[in-house]
Amino acid sequence: MNDVKLAVLGGEGTGKSALTVRFLTKRFIGEYASNFESIYSKHLYLEGKQLNLEIYDPCSQPKKAKFSLTSELHWADGFVIVYDISDRSSFAFAKALVYRIREPQTSHCKRAVESAVLLVGNKQDLCHVREVGWEEGQKLALDNRCQFCELSAAEQSLEVEMMFIRIIKDILTNFKLKEKRRPSGSKSMAKLINNVFGKRRKSV
Numbered sequence: 001m002n003d004v005k006l007a008v009l010g011g012e013g014t015g016k017s018a019l020t021v022r023f024l025t026k027r028f029i030g031e032y033a034s035n036f037e038s039i040y041s042k043h044l045y046l047e048g049k050q051l052n053l054e055i056y057d058p059c060s061q062p063k064k065a066k067f068s069l070t071s072e073l074h075w076a077d078g079f080v081i082v083y084d085i086s087d088r089s090s091f092a093f094a095k096a097l098v099y100r101i102r103e104p105q106t107s108h109c110k111r112a113v114e115s116a117v118l119l120v121g122n123k124q125d126l127c128h129v130r131e132v133g134w135e136e137g138q139k140l141a142l143d144n145r146c147q148f149c150e151l152s153a154a155e156q157s158l159e160v161e162m163m164f165i166r167i168i169k170d171i172l173t174n175f176k177l178k179e180k181r182r183p184s185g186s187k188s189m190a191k192l193i194n195n196v197f198g199k200r201r202k203s204v
């Protein structure tokens with residue numbers, strides 16, 4: 001079974017818990033305890049594979065160094081970065097998170113392939129008080145090789161589900177790429193030896 005680890009990050013009150021709970025239970029509760037962090041587990045069957053999905057939903061910790069993220073970066077296979085389309089400061093926060101994830105030293109130190117990142121403009125039902133344009137979100141995502149969508153955890157259960165499925169599929173694609181790039185096991189070693197000695201024999 002594949003383990004898929006997903007971190008849902010973003011500014012305070014952007015709807016991280018609402019999105020996560022909506023995906024896991026199809027329900028929108030309205031108020032969520034925000035003083036503790038949670039890792040939720042869910043079994044999924046996707047693309048012919050059994051998956052054990054873990055979703056990390058952090059608590060808002062104003063005192064914690066905002067963009068250190070070191071443990072999250074090492075833990076997660078992919079990220080959902082959430083902002084609130086009616087709150088410009090949450091977009092600035094999301095931007096800083098995206099930059100942090102895409103920093104060259106972050107992306108190269110640990111991973112054979114770049115992490116999957118999906119930028120989400122939440123609270124689309126509040127578009128009458130919108131402070132962040134759809135194009136701004138789209139541009140930030142495009143410039144930083146992220147997926148992008150706008151939706152409402154409050155009103156769009158299906159869209160929320162599709163959003164999570166999209167990022168999980170991206171993570172699975174990355175797993176496949178990683179697998180291709182890693183010479184694994186005796187088969188690859190045999191191939192390597194064969195290549196080296198095979199070539200020498202030819203030239204004698």
Ligand SMILES: Nc1nc2c(ncn2[C@@H]2O[C@H](COP(=O)(O)OP(=O)(O)OP(=O)(O)O)[C@@H](O)[C@H]2O)c(=O)[nH]1
Binds near residue numbers: 018
């Ligand atoms: N109108 C509207 N409100 C939403 C939506 N999603 C979440 N909310 C509300 O926004 C508030 C914050 O939602 P949470 O899910 O607790 O946000 P969070 O990012 O987990 O919050 P912290 O953990 O405190 O950072 C709650 O009052 C939710 O009811 C949405 O799509 N539309």
